[in-house]
Amino acid sequence: MEAGEEKSKKAGGECFYEVFEEEIHQVIVGNRLFKFGERVAIGASGGKDSSVLAYVLSELNRRHSYGLDLFLLSIDEGITGYRDDSLETVKRNEVQYGLPLQIVSYKDLYGWTMDEIVKMIGLKNNCTFCGVFRRQVRSKFLHSIPSLSKFLQNRLFCFMILCLVEFLKALDRGAALLKVDKLVTGHNADDIAETVVLNILRGDIARLSRCTSITTGEDGPIPRCKPFKYTYEKEIVMYAYFKKLDYFSTECIYSPNAYRGFACEFINDLERLRPRAILDIIKSGEDFRIATTTKMPEQGTCERCGYISSQKWCKACVLLEGLNRGLPKMGIGRPRGNVNGDYKDIKARSTAKTIESKQCGSLDF
Ligand SMILES: Nc1ncnc2c1ncn2[C@@H]1O[C@H](COP(=O)(O)OP(=O)(O)OP(=O)(O)O)[C@@H](O)[C@H]1O
Numbered sequence: 108m109e110a111g112e113e114k115s116k117k118a119g120g121e122c123f124y125e126v127f128e129e130e131i132h133q134v135i136v137g138n139r140l141f142k143f144g145e146r147v148a149i150g151a152s153g154g155k156d157s158s159v160l161a162y163v164l165s166e167l168n169r170r171h172s173y174g175l176d177l178f179l180l181s182i183d184e185g186i187t188g189y190r191d192d193s194l195e196t197v198k199r200n201e202v203q204y205g206l207p208l209q210i211v212s213y214k215d216l217y218g219w220t221m222d223e224i225v226k227m228i229g230l231k232n233n234c235t236f237c238g239v240f241r242r243q244v245r246s247k248f249l250h251s252i253p254s255l256s257k258f259l260q261n262r263l264f265c266f267m268i269l270c271l272v273e274f275l276k277a278l279d280r281g282a283a284l285l286k287v288d289k290l291v292t293g294h295n296a297d298d299i300a301e302t303v304v305l306n307i308l309r310g311d312i313a314r315l316s317r318c319t320s321i322t323t324g325e326d327g328p329i330p331r332c333k334p335f336k337y338t339y340e341k342e343i344v345m346y347a348y349f350k351k352l353d354y355f356s357t358e359c360i361y362s363p364n365a366y367r368g369f370a371c372e373f374i375n376d377l378e379r380l381r382p383r384a385i386l387d388i389i390k391s392g393e394d395f396r397i398a399t400t401t402k403m404p405e406q407g408t409c410e411r412c413g414y415i416s417s418q419k420w421c422k423a424c425v426l427l428e429g430l431n432r433g434l435p436k437m438g439i440g441r442p443r444g445n446v447n448g449d450y451k452d453i454k455a456r457s458t459a460k461t462i463e464s465k466q467c468g469s470l471d472f
Pocket residue numbers: 149150151152153154155156157158180181182183184291292293294298
């Protein structure tokens with residue numbers, strides 16, 4: 108390669124980095140995401156989004172003197188061959204970016220690893236939702252490993268719900284341990300557009316009204332922000348690749364996520380015809396006005412663990428109760444009426460076929 112060609116390539120790269128970083132800075136400033144001196148935890152999975160977020164946020168913090176105390180916070184769900192490997196990446200990021208790391212494990216918090224839960228569900232339960240689920244599975248990972256796919260498609264949907272609820276609680280608990288004021292995650296524009304589409308498809312107006320908010324949980328223990336709300340996934344991948352950032356790129360083996368996969372493909376198709384489709388969907392989500400006649404769930408606190416919940420017991424406590432009683436399907440399904448923590452009531456609900464059977468992961472992070 109000629110020296111001039113090399114130079115212009117480099118200049119092009121530098122220009123991309125500058126624009127990428129500047130756009131994120133503008134989102135942070137424009138939405139007043141942080142106050143000077145705040146302690147901020149970065150939800151660090153070791154994946155591309157959170158690795159880029161950790162890198163860019165520490166750069167911007169220095170460059171623009173945000174005055175933030177930044178930390179990496181990782182949740183170890185106990186998934187052998189996936190999370191243990193990605194945590195190794197986060198441990199390297201700790202050194203590379205000079206950010207203190209806190210790891211919180213499900214095992215310590217709840218006494219269960221996700222591997223143990225899978226074992227239990229696989230042995231004792233048939234997922235009542237597998238019909239809906241199997242028809243729609245599009246996970247790249249599962250398609251690429253056919254021998255695994257049937258087993259996983261049938262069983263794993265049930266505990267994906269558990270995974271999500273537990274995960275949010277674990278992040279909050281980790282953030283509390285670090286005594287941080289805010290938690291940031293690497294959710295990007297593609298994730299948010301998918302969530303808008305999914306919530307429309309599910310008729311979930313309560314979630315639709317908050318899924319585009321750049322900051323959520325202001326009424327909960329620790330507000331969560333998404334500085335990549337307007338950042339395309341493609342740009343994040345390019346940034347990570349050209350900056351040679353250290354990240355882990357395998358998908359979770361327990362996350363077939365059929366419905367989300369469908370929304371993702373739908374949006375990809377739209378994007379081919381109209382490149383700004385993702386931002387348009389986010390804008391549509393932001394501009395929705397929820398009818399005053401729509402009943403929204405009232406937020407209270409779980410009587411058992413004190414976590415925010417619209418029911419008497421939060422979803423995680425109901426599900427954990429099920430696991431501990433050897434009834435892992437207990438509590439899977441959208442509650443009808445009030446949850447009162449009564450075992451019979453929970454068990455009856457767990458067998459009901461509800462729209463929750465189409466649940467597909469994080470819909471309102
Ligand atoms: N185990 C974890 N510990 C801490 N934070 C996490 C963990 N898993 C996910 N997160 C946070 O939630 C965000 C969205 O997670 P998701 O599972 O959708 O992965 P993703 O879009 O592939 O992101 P990433 O590339 O960062 O893994 C991540 O960017 C990260 O900030």
